[in-house]
Amino acid sequence: MRESTLQQPNIIVFFTDQQRWDTTGVHGNPLGLTPNLDRMAVEGTHLYNSFTSQPVCGPARSCLQTGLYATSTGSYRNGIPLAHEHRTLAHYFKDAGYKTGYIGKWHLSKHEPVPVEDRGGYDEWLASNLLELSSDAYQTMLYDNDGQEVHLPGYRVDALTDAAIRYIDRCRKDPFFLFISYLEPHHQNHSDNYPAPVGYEGKYIDRWTPPDLRALGGSSAQHLGGYYGMVKRLDEALGRLMDTLISLKLSDNTIILFTSDHGCHFKTRNGEYKRSAHESSIRVPSALYGPGFMGGGQIRKLVSLVDLPPTLLDAAGIQVPAHMQGRSVLPLVRGASSDWPDEAYVQISETQIGRAIRTERWKYAVAAPGKNGWEEAHSDVYVEELLYDLYSDPYELDNLAGIEAYRHIADDLKERLLKKMKEINEPTAIIEPAARVVGYRRPELRMS
Template sequence: MSDKPNNFLFIFSDQHTRRAAGCYGHSLVKTPHLDRLAEHGTLYKNAYCNGPICVPSRGSLATGRYVNDSTLEVWDNCSPYYGQAPSWGHRLMDQGHRVVSIGKLHYRDTADDNGFDESIVPMHIIQGVGMLYTLLRDPMPTGRAFPHGVRNAGVGNSTYLDYDRDITERALAWIKNEAPTHTDKPWALFVSLVCPHPPWVAPPEFYDLYPHQDLDMPLAYGLDERPMHPGLEDYRTNFGVQGEFDDATLRKVIAAYYGMISYLDDNIGKLISALEASGLADTTRILYTSDHGESMGQKGMFSKCNMYEESVGVPMIMSGPGIPSGKEIATPVQLLDVFPTILEATGVQIMDEDQELPGTSLLQLAQGDEPDRVIFSEQHSAGAKSAVYLLRRGDWKYVRYMEDYPPQLFNMASDPNEFNDLAGDPAYQDECDRCEAALRGLIDPEDVDQRAKAKQAERIELGGGVEAVLAKGSPGYTPAPGEDPTFR
């Protein structure tokens, strides 16, 4: 690996599940530009978000800290990042590097010190408040907005597609016109696209890549085959997906989701081509990942916010000078690893207070496998009555519910689709105990759960109380800049 500092192009998407890309082995989803990026770079096979919902995931990504970190506390989509802990952008700016974002941030407000010299067409949480409806956890309401989005999926145009077009065009202009002017120190450009996040509407030329009759249907979707667990039933109720969508609706939403991924990939290809045309490809490292995944019907689940691989697993690909070419890394990695990665890649000195952060640079992790590395993720809102924690430890994946529900345990080597929950088998009690001890070595699960609930209760009261929040409903997604939210 080259130790020379390089520019950094960070391409980020929203709700792209790890397995939905050609380079990750999907036989249908067409992602030629991501495939080429992986062919010439390093692909991380087991990458995870640290919180499977937008705002917490992005706060953790920015700061290299767990969602529950006492200096961060980005519990939910109403607890945004506002500069309360230093971001990787702050560290680069402090040492004189140019740091620019284009597109979705999902922080509190542009007026905050968010760690960028310039934020171009940013998207933040709704009115600096977010989606209070997602904080209603016990009793948990039945979702209305999400089923509407599934039933209205299909082909056409949307404000999100337009937003990604604008983001891409502005990023192309920045790479062509501004990037070559920063020659004294490496620059960092964060291009944050919104696809394939709902609304699930794909442009015709990408939707038509996926004829309905050719689609792979979700595994274990039917009522008589999906896994039953009280935590999963809470989730399905809260998202309004406790029943079944008909076959035609499923095929339409899957085609739209895949089409949006191919549209995303096309925009990524434009960015890479612009970098090559500018003559900067040999001095720029590229990272692609997403804030969380998408369940898309698997095991009777839709959206994110749960701990199955479809929801919590994200693609992670890195390419550029010094990055091993055509390499796949099995070591589990997580979004908070991005913080030290960008600092190392751009030659920025690690501050003393950052030495104890839990992440490890992806540049270092690309040098060899560490299969027993521990990964942690957490969910404190939408679909979870109480905290849900994920611990990945070697081949084992342990899901711990703070509600009085049984845990789940999966062997990811022998059961990658997570169909065989071993937590109730006495033969695996020792492994459950080891995972529980490892979890408690990271956090105090009860304390973290109570801290989140206390902060959420305060926010609900500021929003007028439970009845007012219920009456207002949820918009389903954060509107693009210039678009008004529609509550349901």
């Protein structure tokens, strides 16, 4: 039994950065990188089809903190702080009597260190707005509640995990909500490299390459070894946290959410690592473990990042605010799936003003012609850009947009996309068809 007699479950969010879904064993990766996450998914609840609602750091974080899409939070691209009017998970849990703590990368302020008013309501703070700039793999520097520099020893994943373990031990007598935001397996910006712990990268060089990267190349040959090494260390950190809960007798009353902000396409779909509608960019690993989620099995319904905040509140017995645009997955865990949406909706900024819809079988994406995704959040006109049949082409190598034989499919998806845009109060827009392609195949392998 746990030491505290309180019935409110503790909540831990284990949040990684830029982690592809297929780095995990439960998604078929053969390298044994994630035994702890795999066990968590098998024994708890595995959100098999889990997607970001915006494949870039800041906007995705605004979605996970608020349960709103990025255009609703206003943080539709990097560099736009989360407005103080928005209530975050920390506010809701604090109101319910929880201690709240945040460790790691924030990316929702314009300031470093992050001032108190920009911290989303979290009580205890050990974080950096841009962890990729304030630290390196073996030089971790964060800021504390007073805005003072804190230098932590060890590899960065371990440094954050050590801090999280100290927090859990210190707060174990009361219900707590702890958000741990790792930088890994994101690249180190100043070196454009994926620095794994010493000795880890060499284990995974030229071991296994996902089919999309085998076909398209990009920077995967250079970076996959380090990337996989970072994923391995993250999973070891997850195991340490789970061991901590066991040793402190908290494991039977603590919910763990594992998820990531977006994936990584290794410069295959555009000139960097994400910011596209492809699976490699938008699909992420997600699992839930603990009270209410044990034995939940593999959920195949499509789940979005905006669904996770209401899920955590629901699991803690806290009323889900009506304005949240996501919905709790607890009914899915309990077998009630009849009214669950049949699609995931994605907004894209910075590289373009883009919108996409992903169903069980199809991917359909549009982009605003001639518009900059940094300067504007919306467009009144979009043009069809991508159409993939994920049953026959799961790695999205054959773009069907504009092929006349698929016009009826594209028309149906267009209406579904417009309906979703309307549901979340986006401005009215029109979608123009892709340029017509004669025959059954586009001349290019992929969109540039």
